[in-house]
Structures are given as structure tokens and as C-alpha cells.
Amino acid sequence: MQAILRHLPAGARVLDLGCRDGSFPRTDYPGLRFTALDREAGAAEVQADAAALPFQDAAFHAVIANHSLEHMEALDAVLSEMGRVLRPDGSIYVSVPDASTFSDRLYRWIYHGGGHVNLFRNPAELTGRITSATGLPLRATRVLHASFLYLERRHFRPRPPRRMWLFANGDGRVILALSFLLRTVDRLASTRLSVYGWAFWFGNLREPVDTLAWTNVCVHCGSGTPAELLPVRRRFLLRSYDCASCGASNLYTPDRPERT
Ligand SMILES: [Zn+2]
Numbered sequence: 001m002q003a004i005l006r007h008l009p010a011g012a013r014v015l016d017l018g019c020r021d022g023s024f025p026r027t028d029y030p031g032l033r034f035t036a037l038d039r040e041a042g043a044a045e046v047q048a049d050a051a052a053l054p055f056q057d058a059a060f061h062a063v064i065a066n067h068s069l070e071h072m073e074a075l076d077a078v079l080s081e082m083g084r085v086l087r088p089d090g091s092i093y094v095s096v097p098d099a100s101t102f103s104d105r106l107y108r109w110i111y112h113g114g115g116h117v118n119l120f121r122n123p124a125e126l127t128g129r130i131t132s133a134t135g136l137p138l139r140a141t142r143v144l145h146a147s148f149l150y151l152e153r154r155h156f157r158p159r160p161p162r163r164m165w166l167f168a169n170g171d172g173r174v175i176l177a178l179s180f181l182l183r184t185v186d187r188l189a190s191t192r193l194s195v196y197g198w199a200f201w202f203g204n205l206r207e208p209v210d211t212l213a214w215t216n217v218c219v220h221c222g223s224g225t226p227a228e229l230l231p232v233r234r235r236f237l238l239r240s241y242d243c244a245s246c247g248a249s250n251l252y253t254p255d256r257p258e259r260t
Pocket residue numbers: 218219220221222223243244245246247248
């Protein structure tokens with residue numbers, strides 16, 4: 001979403017849709033005016049149904065739907081409302097899980113559905129729906145990889161469900177190993193075990209988006225980084241790096257098969 005947000009003029013309005021208290025840190029964009037909207041009462045600035053947005057037409061420069069469209073009933077109404085509240089020169093960033101992946105199936109199994117009412121399996125079908133509802137063309141797509149941080153013990157209060165025994169009740173070392181193992185199998189066997197879903201950019205984009213998938217996603221905070229930018233160090237037979245966002249230690253895998 002940086003490719004959209006860092007080019008908006010000072011004072012531009014951004015709608016963060018279905019994100020509780022916000023789906024990303026705002027401190028990087030002090031000049032923008034953010035509105036977080038969620039249907040549930042809580043930390044969001046506006047409590048409302050995304051299918052009936054309480055805003056005027058063309059009120060926003062950008063709409064961010066970060067890990068939220070999979071939760072929204074009446075999706076076509078939500079998409080058409082996104083188009084209505086956006087300016088004609090506006091932009092949209094969407095990220096959603098691919099329901100066919102191991103990561104999303106595991107999430108839904110652990111969390112008994114996890115509130116995913118829309119199971120997206122076909123990116124062309126979804127982006128076509130977004131374009132026809134909003135009038136904005138698709139500009140870029142990136143495959144996103146999973147952090148598996150939904151397995152962390154802190155998400156289960158007062159205690160993890162019995163099925164979490166399989167993952168040592170969310171022990172951080174098990175999640176670290178699982179993430180590394182799945183990425184390694186993906187590289188060796190061309191599988192998609194570590195894939196989460198997709199990110200899509202629509203409308204006005206003032207910089208090209210790097211569409212290469214970033215396989216290194218922090219298991220503690222979920223931020224992804226291109227492999228070539230990571231401060232990698234040797235750790236016995238493995239390679240590791242500390243996440244630039246949260247400092248957590250992660251195991252490194254190359255983004256593309258290396259030449260030997
Ligand atoms: Zn992190």
C-alpha cells in the first residue's frame with residue numbers, strides 16, 4: 001500500500017476499511033487523514049456497515065482493504081460503496097487470503113471458520129468484480145506469503161484450543177520452524193505451502209509496484225521484505241535476520257532459486 005500512500009498530497013483522506021483500530025501503522029504518513037471503519041464496536045474511529053458507508057461521494061483519495069474483504073457479507077454492495085466514496089482519480093489497495101492455500105485452510109480449521117465468509121480462489125474473478133464495481137483498473141498484483149502468526153499463543157485466551165497441541169500451543173520456535181520448512185519445501189518442490197493470498201493495486205499509481213513475491217514474512221509482526229534487502233547472517237547451517245519492523249529473529253529463505 002506504500003506505493004499509494006506515499007504519493008498522496010498532504011491532507012488527503014484515506015479510508016481503512018474493516019480494520020478495527022487500523023490495519024497498518026499511520027506514523028509513516030503524518031500528512032494524511034485516516035479514517036478506520038469497522039462494523040464491530042471498538043477501537044475503529046467509525047462504526048458502520050461497509051455496505052452502507054456513512055460518507056459523501058468522492059470523499060476519499062484512497063481506500064485500503066487490508067485482510068478485510070474475506071470477512072464482508074454483501075461483498076458486491078461493499079465494492080460499489082468503495083467506488084462511490086472514492087474520487088475519480090483515487091486508488092485502492094486490497095489484500096485477501098487465497099482460500100485454496102494450506103495457510104488459509106489451517107487458519108479456518110484452527111479458528112472454526114475464522115469469520116471468512118468469502119472464500120476467494122480465483123484472483124481474476126475477484127479483481128474483475130472490483131473493477132466493475134469501482135470503475136478502477138487493476139494496476140498490479142503480488143502473491144503474498146503467510147506469516148503464520150495467527151498460531152501465536154497470545155491469540156488464544158484463556159488457553160489454546162486442543163487442536164493447537166499440534167503446534168505446541170503456539171510456541172514461537174515451532175512457528176519459526178514451520179514457516180521455514182514450508183518455504184523450503186516450496187523452493188524445492190515448487191509447491192505453494194507458504195502462500196497466503198494476494199495484494200492488488202487499482203486506479204491511480206504513481207510508482208511501479210514490485211510484483212515479485214516476498215517469501216520472507218516476519219513470524220511475529222507479519223511484515224514482508226524483499227530477500228535482497230534483509231540483513232542476513234549465518235546461524236550454523238541456516239541463515240537468519242532480525243525483522244526491521246519488530247526486531248524478531250526470523251529464518252531466511254531466498255526469494256528465487258539461487259544459482260549454485
Ligand atoms: Zn517483525
